[in-house]
Structures are given as structure tokens and as C-alpha cells.
Amino acid sequence: MGFILFGYDDGVIGGLLTAPSFEDQFHLGSTMQGTVTSLFIAGAFCGCMASAVMNGRWGRKTIAHAGALVLSLGAIIQCSSYGIAQLLVGRIVAGVGLGLIVSNIIMWQSEISPNHIRGLLVASALSFLILGQLIAYWLEYGISNYASSFSWRFPMAFQAALALMTSGLLLCMPESPRYLFQQDKHQEATEVLRLLYTHRGIVNENGLRSTITEITEAIAIESHQATWSDLSRDDNAWSGSTPVSYYTTYIFENSVGLSYSTSLLLSGILQVWFLVASFGTWYTIEKFGRRISFMFTATGMAIVMAVLAAMIAVDTKASGIVGAGMIFLYQAFYTWGFMGGIWVYGPEIMPLAHRAKGEGLATASLWLSAFVVVEIVPVAITHIGWRVYLIFACCNLAFVPFVYFFLPETAGLTLESIDLCFMDTTTTPVKKASELRQLMKRGGEVTLDQAFEAEKHGQISAHVEHATSV
Known part of the structure; x- marks a missing residue:
């Protein structure tokens, strides 16, 4: 929800x-x-920053619950608006609520997921994000013929209904066991993990003990490295997805040249396709890993954006059809790579001591970029037309070398063992991750015990100093 x-x-x-x-x-x-x-995105940015400042001290679930209530208030302000000022206030308030929800619920998802299907579970959750977009577009299409303000007030108000459902379901969910261990609530944390490791009444005791050991060791290592300065110290989303998500109808109408009714219909169909395409991510995110998925789809998105720009520049009926097809193809590439990947990757590479701060900052950075893009896209389309899509093509292409040189593969590794990728100063995180995954394929065990052994030989610097935020 x-x-x-x-x-x-x-x-x-x-x-x-x-x-x-x-x-x-x-x-x-x-x-x-x-x-x-x-301004909705600006509010979300503020919500994420607030979450980072709070640093998870009230738990993943509690902050997300508060965010749902704040979002409900924002939805009420929006749907009751008669002037621009009230509408803007409602957008900001609702954005703050969503920022609190998003920055915490993704951590919660990652921290209770088994390592071998963590990417799959987060990717499946992102399919529900597409389902939410689908509901929005088809609801608007279904009531678009209403001449009264009901055609936009009801969709705005429905945000509150979804938020209250989310809030109600959160009351039934367990808190993150990793957060509970951080708060020295060991008995409660162990009970949550025991339930997670129970299948048909049988507890996987080995898995349970191993996870508890890794979490407590990680907390021990990071206990003296949990300040804000440690997050950034180093001793040694401009892909086009945001305008496609927010301005699909606008792009079909003003760039491709379709009527409002046809644009709204195609937007709804696009979301159906987006949802169907997202199911493929459930398989690819673990089968091919994060790195290959990022690089392959970034290349595909760059090509699609370039073709879209060319078709809009040609400006014929045939090129408009091809351009509309490119938007559909773009959504497929995006969901296969970045849609689920960026959300699972952020919490994975952040150590436990910094996960709440780091994920809050990472999500805030995403919203900040989205704010700039959403603010300029309508004006950019008005003034430079097809050229705006070339900007996104170049940005997508730039992702490829960045991923290749800097982002380690995390698929299959536990959240705690991922920290090892950033501990060894004799190699890069990318190469270290490859070594750890090869060790696992040979049947070897990857645990934080290796960190203690390496530390004795002076091979490790504080891993938090090398933690990276997406």
C-alpha cells in the first residue's frame, strides 16, 4: 500500500x-x-531531509505512519482548494508526508528481506508503485467527462484514502529487527527475526543465529563511526523518468501532438504496459544483478530518448506514432533497470549506523533532482521542443561509465556483508564485490568475521568512510 x-x-x-x-x-x-x-517534490525533499535528521530514532514504521497522516492532511487541503495559494500549500504538505513514507518504507522492506530475494521483493514493491500510477491515470480518464470540479477534486481527495489505508496496515506490521537491535531491544528484535526465519512451524536456527551475529557485529564495528561527518569523510534523476511519470499526458499532447482525450487514454494504456513490463524486473534484478541491469537499460533509454527527439523534430503523423512507441519502449527499459534498482541499491550499500541518514539524504537528492526537472520540463518543451529529450539521452549515456567504475554488485550478499566491499583499501569496491561473489559461488562463506581478521593485519580502514550514497 x-x-x-x-x-x-x-x-x-x-x-x-x-x-x-x-x-x-x-x-x-x-x-x-x-x-x-x-512543489510536491520540494515537500517530499523536505520530508526526506527531516527523516535523515531524525536518523531513524523513532523507527522505520513509526515515521512512515506519521508520513501517511501528514499526506492525508495535504490531500484534504488540495481537494478543497479554490485558489492557487491553497493548492500550493496542499501540494507541499502532501509532499512532506510522502517523503517521510518513502525514505523509511524502503529501508524497512530491505531490512526484513532475505538476501537472496531482496532485489526481487523490492522490485515487486515497485510494481505496486506502477499500479498506483495506473489507478491515478484510469481514475482520471473515467471521470474526465465530468464538467464540474469533481473531475479533479475526487482524484486529489483519494490520496487521503490510500494514505489512511497505508497507515492502518502499518499498525499490523513488525518494526525492523535491525533498528530494534540498534535500540538495544534485543529480545523484541530476535522474536521478529525468529518469525521471519520460521517456515511451516520450523525455525531455521542456523540462519537466525548467523543473521543475529552479523547484525550485532556490524553495530559493534560502527558504534564509534555514527556521526554526520563520518558519512561523508574519505581518508584515503536525470534519466527522463520524472517527466515521463509526471507529464505523460502533457508530452503526448504537446510534444507528440495528440488530442487531450487521446493523450489521456494513451497515458492509461502506458501505465498498463509499465506494470506488465515491471514483472520482468522480478527476475532480472537477481539473475543479472544491479550493475548489468543499470548499464544495459541506461544505454537503451539513451537511444530511445534520441529517437524520440528525432521523431518530434520531424513532426509528421508517422513520426508521432513512432514517438509514442518510443515512450512505451522507454518505460520498459526504465522499469527493467532503474525503477526497482535504485530503490533496492541505496539501502544495500549503506551501513546500518548510517542507513537512516544516508537513505534520507539519497532519497532527498532524488527528489531535489526531480524538483528541478519537473519545474523546467513544461517551459523547456514550450521553448526548445524536441531538444529537451536530447538532454535526457545524454544523461542516460553518462550513467554507463559511472556504474561500471564505481558501483559494486550487491546481488546475493547480505546487508552486513556488503559493508566488506568498502573495507578493503587495497582494492576498489567493484573488484571486492566481484571477489566476494566468486567466493560465494565456490561455496565459501562471506561474513563480517573477515573484517575482524583483516583489521588485525591493518588492511582495513573504517568502512563507513567509504560508504556511498546513490
Whole structure:
């Protein structure tokens, strides 16, 4: 439900900006359209920063629960708006709530997932994000013929219903055992892990003991390296996904040249395709790993954006059809690589002591980039047209060398053993991750015990000093 809420909020404004009743109420120009959309993202940025400052001291679940309530308040303010000022306030408040939810619920998901299917579970959660977008687009399409303000007030209000459902379900969920160990609530943490390691009444005692040992060792190693300065010390999302998510109807109408009704219909169909394509990620994210998925799909997205720019520049009926097809192909590449990958990867490479701060900052960075992109896209399309898609093509292409040289493969490794990739100063995280995965394939064991042994020989510097935020 948390990701359905995320997806719904992500997509709801896109179909409303050009709705006749919405335009009659607010009379927004292209600049103000960008502002209305981007202020939600600015609020989400603030929510993520607040989460980082709180550093998880109230738990993943509690902060996400509070975020659902704040988002509900923002939805009520938006749906009751009669002026631009109230609408903007509602967008900001709802954004803060979503920021609190997103930055914590993804950590919670990662910290209770078995290492061998962690990517699969997060990728499946991201499919529910697409389902939320799907609900938004088809709901708007279904009531688009209403001449009254109901056609946009109800979609805005429905955010609150989804948020309250999320809040209610959170009451039934266990807290993250890793957070509980951090708070010295060992008995409660062990009981949660015991339930997670129980299948048909039989407890996997070996797995349970191994996980408890790794978590407590990680806390011991990191206990003296948990300050903000340690997060950034080193002693030794501009892919185009954001405008496609927020401005699908706008792009079909203003770039491809379709009517409002056809654009809204195609936006809904696109979300169906997006959801279907996302199922492939459940398999590829663990089978091929994070690195190959990132590099392959970034290359594909770069090519698609370049072709889209060319088709819009040609500006014929045939090129418009091809351009619309490129948007569909782009969504497939994005969901196969970055849709689930970026959300699973952030919590994976952050050590436990910094996970709450780091994930808050990482998610805030994502929202900050999204804010800039969403703010400028309507104006950019108005003034430079097809050339805006070349910018996204170049950004996608730039991701490939960055991933190749700097991002270690994390598939199959436990959250605690991933820390080992950043501990060894004699090699790079990318090479160390490859060594650890080869060791696992040969039947070897990868644990934090290796860190203690290496530390005795002076081969390790503090691993937190090399932790990287996505």
C-alpha cells in the first residue's frame, strides 16, 4: 500500500493539469504548471531531509505512519482548494508526508528481506508503485467527462484514502529487527527475526543465529563511526523518468501532438504496459544483478530518448506514432533497470549506523533532482521542443561509465556483508564485490568475521568512510 500510494501521488497531477475543469479553476500557464507539480517534490525533499535528521530514532514504521497522516492532511487541503495559494500549500504538505513514507518504507522492506530475494521483493514493491500510477491515470480518464470540479477534486481527495489505508496496515506490521537491535531491544528484535526465519512451524536456527551475529557485529564495528561527518569523510534523476511519470499526458499532447482525450487514454494504456513490463524486473534484478541491469537499460533509454527527439523534430503523423512507441519502449527499459534498482541499491550499500541518514539524504537528492526537472520540463518543451529529450539521452549515456567504475554488485550478499566491499583499501569496491561473489559461488562463506581478521593485519580502514550514497 505504501508504494501504491507513492505511485498514485506520482501520477495523479499529470492528468489533471490539462483537464478543462482544472484549467477553468486555476488558469495555470506552463511555468505555474511546473511549479504546482514541483512543489510536491520540494515537500517530499523536505520530508526526506527531516527523516535523515531524525536518523531513524523513532523507527522505520513509526515515521512512515506519521508520513501517511501528514499526506492525508495535504490531500484534504488540495481537494478543497479554490485558489492557487491553497493548492500550493496542499501540494507541499502532501509532499512532506510522502517523503517521510518513502525514505523509511524502503529501508524497512530491505531490512526484513532475505538476501537472496531482496532485489526481487523490492522490485515487486515497485510494481505496486506502477499500479498506483495506473489507478491515478484510469481514475482520471473515467471521470474526465465530468464538467464540474469533481473531475479533479475526487482524484486529489483519494490520496487521503490510500494514505489512511497505508497507515492502518502499518499498525499490523513488525518494526525492523535491525533498528530494534540498534535500540538495544534485543529480545523484541530476535522474536521478529525468529518469525521471519520460521517456515511451516520450523525455525531455521542456523540462519537466525548467523543473521543475529552479523547484525550485532556490524553495530559493534560502527558504534564509534555514527556521526554526520563520518558519512561523508574519505581518508584515503536525470534519466527522463520524472517527466515521463509526471507529464505523460502533457508530452503526448504537446510534444507528440495528440488530442487531450487521446493523450489521456494513451497515458492509461502506458501505465498498463509499465506494470506488465515491471514483472520482468522480478527476475532480472537477481539473475543479472544491479550493475548489468543499470548499464544495459541506461544505454537503451539513451537511444530511445534520441529517437524520440528525432521523431518530434520531424513532426509528421508517422513520426508521432513512432514517438509514442518510443515512450512505451522507454518505460520498459526504465522499469527493467532503474525503477526497482535504485530503490533496492541505496539501502544495500549503506551501513546500518548510517542507513537512516544516508537513505534520507539519497532519497532527498532524488527528489531535489526531480524538483528541478519537473519545474523546467513544461517551459523547456514550450521553448526548445524536441531538444529537451536530447538532454535526457545524454544523461542516460553518462550513467554507463559511472556504474561500471564505481558501483559494486550487491546481488546475493547480505546487508552486513556488503559493508566488506568498502573495507578493503587495497582494492576498489567493484573488484571486492566481484571477489566476494566468486567466493560465494565456490561455496565459501562471506561474513563480517573477515573484517575482524583483516583489521588485525591493518588492511582495513573504517568502512563507513567509504560508504556511498546513490
